[in-house]
Amino acid sequence: MTYFEYVPIIIAALITSVFLVIMTPLAHFLGLVDVPSYRKKHSEIVPLTGGFAMFMGVVFASLAADVVFKNNPMFLTAAAMIVLLGMLDDRFDLSAKGRLICQFIVAGIMVGIADNYILNLGNIFGFGDVHLPLLGYFFTMICVVGVINAFNMIDGIDGLAGGMSIIVLISVVVLLMTNGASTSLIAPLTIIAVLVPFLAFNLSIKGFKGNKIFMGDAGSMFIGLAIVWLLVEHTNSSEASIRPITAVWLIGLPLMDMAAIMFRRARKGQSMLKADRQHLHNIFMRAGLTQFQSLLGLLFIGSLFAIVAVLSELYAVPETIMFYGFIVLQVIYTAIIMHIWKILRFVRRLGLL
Template sequence: MPIFTAFFVALLLLVVMTPVAHQWGLVDQPDYRKNHKGIVPLTGGLAMFVAILVASFVTDYWLKNDPQYFTAAAVVVTLGMLDDRFDLSAKGRLAFQFGVAAIMAWSAQNYLTSLGDLIGFGEINLGLAGYFLTLVCVVGVINAFNMIDGIDGLAGGMSLVVLLSVVFLLLVSQNGAAIMGPVLVISALVPFLAFNLSIKGFKGNKIFMGDSGSMFIGLTIVWLLVEYTQGTQPAMRPITAVWLIGLPLMDMAAIMYRRARKGQSVLKPDRQHLHNIFIRAGLSSNKSLVAILLLGSMYALVGIAGEMLNVPEYIMFWAFLLLLVIYSYVIQNIWIILRRLRRFGKSDIQVS
């Protein structure tokens, strides 16, 4: 019942909210950074949030620490809607995001207590520092999913990859009773993706999730990952969770590093994200989507393999840092690399 309720409520709201979005001004119009056609409603995030909320109440299924989760989610969805409507300042968004993170860490007591054996000298227990590190992690993941939301299906598709990976790890770790949390989110996400990607039978009602949706998804994913990696019987190790969301994290880190080097605000929007690079290199939006989701799936598979094979946490950690350095270098020098590839006969690669 929770699954069907979330799915059908989301499906209904995605249709009903379209005229409401135009009345409220929650629409996205093409500009120098956005190449979509026409005016598109930004109510996908609100529809998903309400669907999960309704499904939880109606079926009497509650996510862990439900009042605090839904309070934090309501705040972040409202923040996203205000940003979609009025284009809030980066500092203002950041302040509210830290407030949401505080609800999760202090009020819900869903915070990092251990990082595992990251450096090979035993488990790193955080104590009081865990609260503050959780704030940084929550804000980081929220912005990582917000930044990756640039082409149809990308933020939703990446979220689907992460959530399905979480479900798999919960099942193999004999924590199947906990899968309803991510499954509930998946149930609300699927109808959104159908409309967003204009899949056959869902054409004619294009919808974006907006900042409200990408931040809501980011919050939900980090909430679940912290919950499943901490405690006496965690479903996965902390470093595994990092790999599951590795691509959005690395893309955000590389973008912020490049902006900081140029003396720009690290939260200033631009057209240098991974999806922008794929498109400028000559791939269509659909091909870029598939390529990035495959890349994100590879990160998740590395995390899953490391968890199932019990690869030492410090090896997984240093491998992640090494890949982060390589990723950042490639992104910083992507156009030089593409030009050199063209010289080696790959004439199908374009550099704009």
């Protein structure tokens, strides 16, 4: 990367920092705040404007360099819609069905207008490459909505969604560099650049204490959209740098947690989109870990998924092994989540907790 290619990255971080500060008083005026409740671990009213600030950072960076994202105007259009949806949800608590419809519209922009969709799943079954002609449009839309909601659902404790996103994006940067696609680094580095100042406020790092900000649904859905946009782009372009199954492993923990929780809700006859306190971070904390310990533990697990993904790509581990390995791990994970409270009681009786 040349000196000038770093400019949009620096602009993204600076603009995000500015908006994080100036949006705080506006958040209270607009009602974009998170009020403590039985489901919340914080004790004060916290602004929910981190997502908007990060989005503005990407917008200004895109104006500085029109190569930040493939089909730049379409990405910004889709991102603006998802951020607006998130802000409305943060303010008015929209219905799950309404959110889902809007998310599919955003996915339609990515697939139908930006022409960024999955064409080939690779040799995941062991019988040759799985090509998706027309089915690829619908499959990609489902994947986009799934990833957006996966990152939305994992945003439960300070630093988790942002930290997990940085792990994924750093892994993407590593894979792009090792595959000689250094010209594509600006986009993931720009998203990292907007996440760093947000995490400084969100985690109250020294110098930022007293200014806690949440990314809100606007932020988690925006980050989810940005990540899935990049992953699809780099797994199915003419010069693909990442195999599709590798992309799945990169975001494996959010996907597994979402799938397991939705399966558990369905088994109980509940809405699969209904919010609850059964996510992995909730389980960690109910097991006796502090919020910070839970954060470190989950980021460590997320890092293991990313390491497996990167190494499998670098050493060309057969896609079949990676696919069936992921399926087996998902089944085991879901079985554990289904019986997690019994497991925790048993572990406590053994004196291990």
